[in-house]
Amino acid sequence: MSNEIELIKDPGLPAHVHRSTDTDPKAAARAERQVAILFGLSALGTITLIYSYIFIKDDVFVFIPILGQTHLQQLGIGLGMALALFCIGAGLIHWAKTLMPDEEVIAQRHEFRSEDEDRSEFIKTVKEGASAAGLGRRPLIKTTLGAALGLSALSPILLLRDLGPLPKDDLSKTSWKAGTRLVTDPGDRPLRPEDLEVGAVAQTLPEIEAGAHRSLADIGKDAVLLIRLRPEEFNLDAERLSWTHEGIIAFSKICSHMGCAVALYEQQTKHLLCPCHQSTFDVTRAAKVIFGPSARPLPQLAITVDADGYLVAQAPFTEPVGPSFWERSS
Amino acid sequence: MTARERIAGNVAGYVDDRTGAAKWMKKNLTKVFPDHWSFLLGEICLYSFVILLLSGTFLTFWFDPSMREVVYEGSYEPLKGLEMSAAYASTLDISFEVRGGLLMRQIHHWAALIFMVGIVVHLMRVYFTGAFRKPREFNWIIGVGLLTLGIVEGFLGYSLPDDLLSGTGIRIAEAIIQALPLVGSYLAFFAFDGAFPGTAFIPRIYTVHVLLLPGIFLALITVHLMLVWYQKHTQFPGPGRTEKNVVGYPLMPVYMAKAGGFFFIVFGVTAFLGAVASINPIWLYGPYTPGQVSAGSQPDWYMGWLDGLVRMAPPIETHALGHTISWNILIPGLILPGIMFTGLALYPFIESWATGDKREHHLLDRPRNTPNRTAIGVMALTFTLVSLINGGNDIIATTFHLTINQMMWFSRIAIIVLPPIAFIITKRLCLSLQRADRDLVLHGRETGRLVRMPSGEFVEVHEPISAEKAWLLTSHEQLAPLELPEHDASGVRRAGLIKNKIRNRVSRAAAVAVPKATETERRELEGHH
Incomplete structure (x- = not known):
């Protein structure tokens, strides 16, 4: 035994130390008063709440350091409620900590594993039950039950089918057609090239009939950003250059990454930045992705002017706008 | 019995008459x-x-x-x-x-x-x-x-x-x-x-x-x-x-x-x-x-x-077969x-x-006593934290006058490099803390009191720690690594045995520890003093 390693021993639960409230009646009375004061403060909080709700006018704002201009009624109701609730809690806990018993108690745990006898009987019951049902001996029942259960799971899926229409080619199409005028958003005013100075940006949508309703789904596909540069600043091939008009270039405003509006244009660098995930597109190179997670340039809309001198689309978008999807071919 | 206690008793009796919950409630209250x-x-x-x-x-x-x-x-x-x-x-x-x-x-x-x-x-x-x-x-x-x-x-x-x-x-x-x-x-x-x-x-x-x-x-x-x-x-x-x-x-x-x-x-x-x-x-x-x-x-x-x-993902898409x-x-x-x-x-x-x-x-x-688990946890947290930071990269960039590109590249590199580093540092820290615990049990607490020995040497007085503290620092188990067979009787490796090899490896890593102090060691040390 002598060469066996001896471990340090458990000294057992430390002796209980009495609190002052256990031994000194004065301290106990003091603690009782403190608890009562906390409950009293809580009542004060509720009164503040009621007063603020009824008597503080709805249009009163006060300046409070750090918070700034603050709606007084809202603040009064909130602070009253906070005080009312917090003090009930503080009172209860103070009571428990100072006046309720604080002697630690030991309870025994039971092992979760049942007695061997119960356990083996349980296992036997399960086995007997399983064999009484005879699933193993009757493969026909097993197979057909499995198939029936599997098939029945299809019905909830099927019943959800009418949640929405099939996509068809909806994701690939926009409202832009050859000759559609570009109108400002908001305002719905058609634009002439001279309305845009060099360096300017405009958000546009396809023109619709007066009084017609424009759905958000349409805006989500049709939003187009116009940017005017000096024509010599472009670095485009001949075809893409022919899609611009007097230095005005048009891109889909819907990000090719996840569909946010590509709303930030940096005039100095001529970069478009999507504020959601920071995909950055170079306007001079047909919105080529120069940074960030997007894998495709923003689709470019070919534009020109019509007989009245207004900017129009030369043709529809040549590719789907917005984020990628499985059926997209490029 | 006060009136109040009698009321409490009546309420309990009323509930039990209608639910038979006395046995269960007695145990659980x-x-x-x-x-x-x-x-x-x-x-x-x-x-x-x-x-x-x-x-x-x-x-x-x-x-x-x-x-x-x-x-x-x-x-x-x-x-x-x-x-x-x-x-x-x-x-x-x-x-x-x-x-x-x-x-x-x-x-x-x-x-x-x-x-x-x-x-x-x-x-x-x-x-x-x-x-x-x-x-x-x-x-x-x-x-x-x-x-x-x-x-x-x-x-x-x-x-x-x-x-x-x-x-x-x-x-x-x-x-x-x-x-x-x-x-x-x-x-x-x-x-x-x-x-x-x-x-x-x-x-x-x-x-x-x-x-x-x-x-x-x-x-x-x-x-x-x-x-x-x-x-x-x-x-x-x-x-x-x-x-x-x-x-x-x-x-x-x-x-x-x-x-x-x-x-x-x-x-x-x-x-x-x-x-x-x-x-x-x-x-x-x-x-x-x-x-x-x-x-x-x-x-x-x-x-x-x-x-x-999502922000830090590289711009990769596959276009094939339409x-x-x-x-x-x-x-x-x-x-x-x-x-x-x-x-x-x-x-x-x-x-x-x-x-x-x-x-x-x-x-x-205590987290220090399971260095591997603690290190894996800190590694996972580091990964999540880097992603969370990158989720606010635009705000951080504008607040600290950085460019968004710097932030993004920091995150892209950090998400790969930092988690393993966090693992290693955490594991080392845990082992150091174990060593400190061992030291504390064997040599006691540093009191900061210096004493000059007759020989002229200065030593710091150590005070033994309480029995409770010593127990707390040594009551944990230290598991031995698994030693599963990696070869069968004829020395041939089989699929199941390769799994054993992996398990042995992982369990060896999990079992790395500073041996905890024992009563025997304490006594031996006392003998020396």
């Missing part, structure tokens, strides 16, 4: 709960859930979950006359026309943030102390389920007001659905009843947010608590505490008062935050339209890591989170497989 501040973390989650139910019910009385277009006529001047959805307009009405409405909205939102913080910190406590070990694996899995559902529930909740910021979030969620191979565009069209955004999703997510998910939450939380109750709470090691007992205070009256009081404190603090700390001021964002966005768009923090992963696969969305948006949450849920089983430990555990581990 005196149920012992161990005391530790970290055991309050789960309680915070429970209470904030109750606050969410109460404040949420209040909000439903005025909120109109509809995307019908209305013209705003309320008292907030800047938006007057604007077309918007009924959902957004009614949220403005709750904020400006209903007394205490804005307060309730802010309480609801703050409670959601506290709920999620509570879950994450509670999960960290359970993980780092090994409370998930047998027999508590079920509760671990339920907890991971609650975390996942909490993220979804929070996201749906802040999407309901249909403001410009939340609509942008929904747009991103739609893009993730749309990116799924084969079924993506179909699922997106079913979910939104046509092209995004359509007019269906607010009423739909409303039902999910106020009925379906809260129902599942209630069921899971009930099971979670019943298991805690039935299995009894774990406790930290210490004098008098063993695997076979629970040392603490009885439910009635101490824990009833403490837990009940703590509910009011959590509610009070949430109400205070709702009163003074503005959150999600939707009137500043304006109604949602897909053609606009506000700069600095940020999700709530529990979604931030996901957004951060189809597109967006790896830049699928990897950060679905595959990585899938791996993270599956790994989290399976961790108890992985650890028990690696260490071969299949016993019940009710005493918690």
Whole structure:
């Protein structure tokens, strides 16, 4: 035994130390008063709440350091409620900590594993039950039950089918057609090239009939950003250059990454930045992705002017706008 | 017997006559709960859930979950006359026309943030102390389920007001659905009843947010608590505490008062935050339209890591055979989170497989005594933290005058480099702390008192530590590594044996430890002095 390693021993639960409230009646009375004061403060909080709700006018704002201009009624109701609730809690806990018993108690745990006898009987019951049902001996029942259960799971899926229409080619199409005028958003005013100075940006949508309703789904596909540069600043091939008009270039405003509006244009660098995930597109190179997670340039809309001198689309978008999807071919 | 005691007795008798609950109640009213501040973390989650139910019910009385277009006529001047959805307009009405409405909205939102913080910190406590070990694996899995559902529930909740910021979030969620191979565009069209955004999703997510998910939450939380109750709470090691007992205070009256009081404190603090700390001021964002966005768009923090992963993803898409696969969305948006949450849920089983430990555990581990587990945890946290930081890369860049590119490249590199470094440093730190513990037990506490020996040498006086402290520092088990056969009798390797080799490797890594101090060593040292 002598060469066996001896471990340090458990000294057992430390002796209980009495609190002052256990031994000194004065301290106990003091603690009782403190608890009562906390409950009293809580009542004060509720009164503040009621007063603020009824008597503080709805249009009163006060300046409070750090918070700034603050709606007084809202603040009064909130602070009253906070005080009312917090003090009930503080009172209860103070009571428990100072006046309720604080002697630690030991309870025994039971092992979760049942007695061997119960356990083996349980296992036997399960086995007997399983064999009484005879699933193993009757493969026909097993197979057909499995198939029936599997098939029945299809019905909830099927019943959800009418949640929405099939996509068809909806994701690939926009409202832009050859000759559609570009109108400002908001305002719905058609634009002439001279309305845009060099360096300017405009958000546009396809023109619709007066009084017609424009759905958000349409805006989500049709939003187009116009940017005017000096024509010599472009670095485009001949075809893409022919899609611009007097230095005005048009891109889909819907990000090719996840569909946010590509709303930030940096005039100095001529970069478009999507504020959601920071995909950055170079306007001079047909919105080529120069940074960030997007894998495709923003689709470019070919534009020109019509007989009245207004900017129009030369043709529809040549590719789907917005984020990628499985059926997209490029 | 005082009159009051007699009344209490009558009430108990009345209940028992009608339910026969005396036996069960007698046992459970005196149920012992161990005391530790970290055991309050789960309680915070429970209470904030109750606050969410109460404040949420209040909000439903005025909120109109509809995307019908209305013209705003309320008292907030800047938006007057604007077309918007009924959902957004009614949220403005709750904020400006209903007394205490804005307060309730802010309480609801703050409670959601506290709920999620509570879950994450509670999960960290359970993980780092090994409370998930047998027999508590079920509760671990339920907890991971609650975390996942909490993220979804929070996201749906802040999407309901249909403001410009939340609509942008929904747009991103739609893009993730749309990116799924084969079924993506179909699922997106079913979910939104046509092209995004359509007019269906607010009423739909409303039902999910106020009925379906809260129902599942209630069921899971009930099971979670019943298991805690039935299995009894774990406790930290210490004098008098063993695997076979629970040392603490009885439910009635101490824990009833403490837990009940703590509910009011959590509610009070949430109400205070709702009163003074503005959150999600939707009137500043304006109604949602897909053609606009506000700069600095940020999700709530529990979604931030996901957004951060999406932001740092490399721009990769595959176009082949007329189809597109967006790896830049699928990897950060679905595959990585899938791996993270599956790994989290399976961790108890992985650890028990690696260490071969299949016993019940009710005493918690001090994190330093399980260096491998602690290091894996810190590694995972580092990964998540880097993604979370990148989720705010635009805000950080503008605040600290960096470029967005610098931030993004920092995150892209850090997410690969930092987690392994965190693992190594944590493991070393744990071992150093073990060494310090050993030192403390064997040589005692440094008193800072210098004594000059007759020989002229200066030594510092060490004081022996208390028996309680010595027990605390040495009561943990140190598992020996598994030694499974790697070759069969004829020296040939087989598939099952290669698995053994991996297990041996992992278990050796898990068993690295500084040998704890023993009584024998102490005595030997005393002999030397």
